[in-house]
Amino acid sequence: MLQLTSSTHRLDRMAIGLSGLCLVHCIATTVLLAFLSAAGGFLGAHWVHEVGLSLAMILGAFALGRGIVDHGFMMPSAVGGLGLGVMGGALTLPHDGTEAAFTVLGVLILALGHDLNRRGTQHPF
Numbered sequence: 008m009l010q011l012t013s014s015t016h017r018l019d020r021m022a023i024g025l026s027g028l029c030l031v032h033c034i035a036t037t038v039l040l041a042f043l044s045a046a047g048g049f050l051g052a053h054w055v056h057e058v059g060l061s062l063a064m065i066l067g068a069f070a071l072g073r074g075i076v077d078h079g080f081m082m083p084s085a086v087g088g089l090g091l092g093v094m095g096g097a098l099t100l101p102h103d104g105t106e107a108a109f110t111v112l113g114v115l116i117l118a119l120g121h122d123l124n125r126r127g128t129q130h131p132f
Contacts, residue, residue: 015077018070019125025066026118029059029094033107033114053098056110060094067091067117074124083127087120 032055071084093113100106 015070015073015128016125018066018073019121019128022063022066022070022121023118023125025063026114026121029063029114030111032059033110037104037107056098056106060091060098063094063117064091067121070121071124074127078124078127080123080127083120083124085120086123087117090114090117090120 067087071087074083075081090113093116094110095113097106097109097113100109
């Protein structure tokens with residue numbers, strides 16, 4: 008059980024780190040697009056968002072799913088799933104700042120889910 012918990016903590020820390028990178032990416036893209044339109048061609052490319060969301064979904068499925076097995080609480084996975092859903096929905100929005108705002112919101116909700124998952128494995132009730 009301790010080994011599973013340690014593995015889950017590592018996955019959650021990695022997922023929170025990926026969420027942080029996504030947050031930095033979104034903010035940096037918005038700032039760079041405002042000041043340097045040439046940088047927007049690469050950082051604002053749709054495939055960058057699709058790859059990032061795919062990585063978040065894969066890592067989220069492992070970390071949040073593992074948390075259910077470790078501590079038995081479904082709420083962290085539900086919160087994380089909501090965050091992933093908001094991030095996925097943001098891909099359908101126009102690139103006028105709306106997509107970035109909803110992506111940041113989704114990232115924050117997903118990070119909350121991972122934090123709840125991490126806390127659930129640390130202090131089971």
